[in-house]
Amino acid sequence: MADYMSEITKKIKDRSLFNEPLSKYTSWKVGGPADTFFAPDNRDELSQFLKSNYDKPITWLGNGTNVLVRDGGIRGSVISTKKSLNKIKKEADNTCRVEAGASCMDLALFAEKNQLGPAAFFSGIPGSVGGALTMNAGSFGHETWDFVESVEVIDQDGVIHHLDPKDFTFSYRTVKFPFPLCFVSCLMQFPESEITTKSELKSMRDQRFKTQPLTEDTCGSVFKNPEREHAGDLIERAGLKGYRIGGSSISTKHANFIVNEGNATSENIEDLIEYVQEIVSSQFDVELETEVRIIGEKLSVKNK
Numbered sequence: 001m002a003d004y005m006s007e008i009t010k011k012i013k014d015r016s017l018f019n020e021p022l023s024k025y026t027s028w029k030v031g032g033p034a035d036t037f038f039a040p041d042n043r044d045e046l047s048q049f050l051k052s053n054y055d056k057p058i059t060w061l062g063n064g065t066n067v068l069v070r071d072g073g074i075r076g077s078v079i080s081t082k083k084s085l086n087k088i089k090k091e092a093d094n095t096c097r098v099e100a101g102a103s104c105m106d107l108a109l110f111a112e113k114n115q116l117g118p119a120a121f122f123s124g125i126p127g128s129v130g131g132a133l134t135m136n137a138g139s140f141g142h143e144t145w146d147f148v149e150s151v152e153v154i155d156q157d158g159v160i161h162h163l164d165p166k167d168f169t170f171s172y173r174t175v176k177f178p179f180p181l182c183f184v185s186c187l188m189q190f191p192e193s194e195i196t197t198k199s200e201l202k203s204m205r206d207q208r209f210k211t212q213p214l215t216e217d218t219c220g221s222v223f224k225n226p227e228r229e230h231a232g233d234l235i236e237r238a239g240l241k242g243y244r245i246g247g248s249s250i251s252t253k254h255a256n257f258i259v260n261e262g263n264a265t266s267e268n269i270e271d272l273i274e275y276v277q278e279i280v281s282s283q284f285d286v287e288l289e290t291e292v293r294i295i296g297e298k299l300s301v302k303n304k
């Protein structure tokens, strides 16, 4: 046991990255450095890392498809589940256990192969299942938590807990946790009567390609849809399609997407978000709330 623990400690030390640029891990391809960046290979490494970093702030990162990391980066440790903890296993007829680092696309493909469903809606969400649980990600009329039976989580002291959906409060793209935690896996149960089919996967993909700028660097929908409205419609009606600040612009294909044209900074994108909020508020008296999470520190003036 002592040997095993010292091997884990050595692996953690060898694989911790310092001052690691987070632009490498976000779909917008922007974001300053993390003081420490760590991608665990398994639960023991994750737990041990947390135990030895209990005194530092922790930020979780999945596939980085719903975060705007500011240019000054993130103090403390960033833990990424992107390349680990990604197994999916069928448990019983209509249930499967999915680890948090699995991609939503892999979950949809697994469901199609194993005749589980309806899970085709996961296929167009480029995030991890951990990110989808955090955001209650959804599309085409379904949301992640519609199918969650239980979750395995780890707290900031490295202790694993098993929780039920009733321990959380969730609504449209919002989940309130009972305490600060990281999702490790979840048990999903799908209704017996429905399955995921290849043709559904194809038609959802085709529909997305038609309406969304999927070949560009974006973070999906920037704003939540206000009640009875679509954020994209309001932004388009405000005449903002194509509007740009620095290297960022409002997509001409879908007005709720902001595109990094290649040289945007986080500051450009955040300024554009605030500009859109200001214009939509003044024209329609609607306050747009971001779906994207803005995290980290702004660059100090001396570092600009």
Ligand SMILES: Cc1cc2nc3c(=O)[nH]c(=O)nc-3n(C[C@H](O)[C@H](O)[C@H](O)COP(=O)(O)OP(=O)(O)OC[C@H]3O[C@@H](n4cnc5c(N)ncnc54)[C@H](O)[C@@H]3O)c2cc1C
Residues within 6 Å of the ligand: 027, 059, 060, 061, 062, 063, 064, 065, 066, 067, 081, 100, 124, 125, 126, 127, 128, 129, 130, 131, 132, 133, 134, 135, 136, 137, 138, 139, 181, 182, 183, 184, 212, 214, 218, 219, 220, 221, 293
């Ligand atoms: C082209 C495109 C299309 C998209 N379409 C959709 C869509 O149809 N529907 C939709 O809902 N979203 C959509 N999104 C947004 C995004 O993919 C989802 O919100 C996704 O669930 C985020 O997952 P992630 O792994 O990328 O999370 P990240 O962006 O890495 O993180 C998001 C939040 O979750 C937290 N987090 C991540 N992993 C964990 C974990 N294991 N435990 C605890 N907290 C964690 C992070 O700290 C952060 O606060 C789209 C994005 C893009 C780029």
